[in-house]
Amino acid sequence: xxxxxxxxxxxxxxxxxxxxxxxxxxxxxxxxxxxxxxxxxxxxxxxxxxxxxxxxxxxxxxxxxxxxxxxxxxxxxxxxxxxxxxxxxxxxxxxxxxxxxxxxxxxxxxxxxxxxxxxxxxxxxxxxxxxxxxxxxxxxxxxxxxxxxxxxxxxxxxxxxxxxxxxxxxxxxxxxxxxxxxxxxxxxxxxxxxxxxxxxxxxxxxxxxxxxxxxxxxxxxxxxxxxxxxxxxxxxxxxxxxxxxxxxxxxxxxxxxxxxxxxxxxxxxxxxxxxxxxxxxxxxxxxxxxxxxxxxxxxxxxxxxxxxxxxxxxxxxxxxxxxxxxxxxxxxxxxxxxxxxxxxxxxxxxxxxxxxxxxxxxxxxxxxxxxxxxxxxxxxxxxxxxxxxxxxxxxxxxxxxxxxxxxxxxxxxxxxxxxxxxxxxxxxxxxxxxxxx
Numbered sequence: 001x002x003x004x005x006x007x008x009x010x011x012x013x014x015x016x017x018x019x020x021x022x023x024x025x026x027x028x029x030x031x032x033x034x035x036x037x038x039x040x041x042x043x044x045x046x047x048x049x050x051x052x053x054x055x056x057x058x059x060x061x062x063x064x065x066x067x068x069x070x071x072x073x074x075x076x077x078x079x080x081x082x083x084x085x086x087x088x089x090x091x092x093x094x095x096x097x098x099x100x101x102x103x104x105x106x107x108x109x110x111x112x113x114x115x116x117x118x119x120x121x122x123x124x125x126x127x128x129x130x131x132x133x134x135x136x137x138x139x140x141x142x143x144x145x146x147x148x149x150x151x152x153x154x155x156x157x158x159x160x161x162x163x164x165x166x167x168x169x170x171x172x173x174x175x176x177x178x179x180x181x182x183x184x185x186x187x188x189x190x191x192x193x194x195x196x197x198x199x200x201x202x203x204x205x206x207x208x209x210x211x212x213x214x215x216x217x218x219x220x221x222x223x224x225x226x227x228x229x230x231x232x233x234x235x236x237x238x239x240x241x242x243x244x245x246x247x248x249x250x251x252x253x254x255x256x257x258x259x260x261x262x263x264x265x266x267x268x269x270x271x272x273x274x275x276x277x278x279x280x281x282x283x284x285x286x287x288x289x290x291x292x293x294x295x296x297x298x299x300x301x302x303x304x305x306x307x308x309x310x311x312x313x314x315x316x317x318x319x320x321x322x323x324x325x326x327x328x329x330x331x332x333x334x335x336x337x338x339x340x341x342x343x344x345x346x347x348x349x350x351x352x353x354x355x356x357x358x359x360x361x362x363x364x365x366x367x368x369x370x371x372x373x374x375x376x377x378x379x380x381x382x383x384x385x386x387x388x389x390x391x392x393x394x395x396x397x398x399x400x401x402x403x404x405x406x407x408x409x410x411x412x413x414x415x416x417x418x419x420x421x422x423x424x425x426x427x428x429x430x431x432x433x434x435x436x437x
Contacts, residue, residue: 059138374387
């Protein structure tokens, strides 16, 4: 991971260096091409036959005028050098006897081709004032000032190509940076859902990814905060619901005591014991609710698990837990298979599950039908199914299923499962707990 970061950290620098090299090479190539084309055009233009002959003719006319004006003869031919010095960009050589000069090269004629340099030299007749005929060899130099102009033009065009190409290559990066700037403004306006553009693999891309990760972390924190607030609200509602259940039972027992609806002293003590248990259960719930708000948001899941035999658990469930249902006139139909295993349960939290089920029975259960309880050990799980018939839709109160969701959470903490379903007027709950061998 570190190597990738280093490579990415150097990638933009390498790209900029490569862009500069490519642009510089293109600029130099463009300058060379322009200079070559301009030089070739200028040389070809200077070497055109018509222009060359015209310049020669003008030079010869100027030479003849100089000879006429200065009365140049063979005795003062040195005056011709004054005329040569006044002419710029021209090469001229005077000969008195060209035939004698060429005679010294006659022995080379057989060895040289017909196009040798001496046969290509042109000589022009010049007549001095005393009638003496001399020959003049004339040639012209290229004007060097045009070379400087061509060099400057090539350098200017090469510089323009370098700058334009470098700008075009960098412009993509600049557009990406501008786009990130616009997206940052959108994020700054509060729209954190707007995605950042991730493109490339250089330092700018790393910056965009860092902003995207920061944005996602902020969104995750906000989501966690919202979920925590929602969980707080659900917990308060669930705790209120759980408190209401034992409170209703307590009021029921107190009403029975108040109306002296007990047969003997033993049943009186039994009612008083139930009242005491419900009161302590409410106290524990209120203490847990106070502790939860004391730590603000830290959910307390300190379960005190202990091994309980499946047989004892179902015996208590069938014989003692649904006493209130039987007091209302309902009856139980238990079908318990052979139970030999044990389960890890927290009796306090499991009691909350039973209390929630009992509360639903009191609200929605139809006492005309028996409450069916089935239990068996299957696939390393203790499976308990509780079924009863619901009241008609007209007589049912609106249910938020808060108690059922609380039961499911508790059973999941036990590594088990809690499911419920409604088939017409039949309501069924399935609970599973893992067996301990």
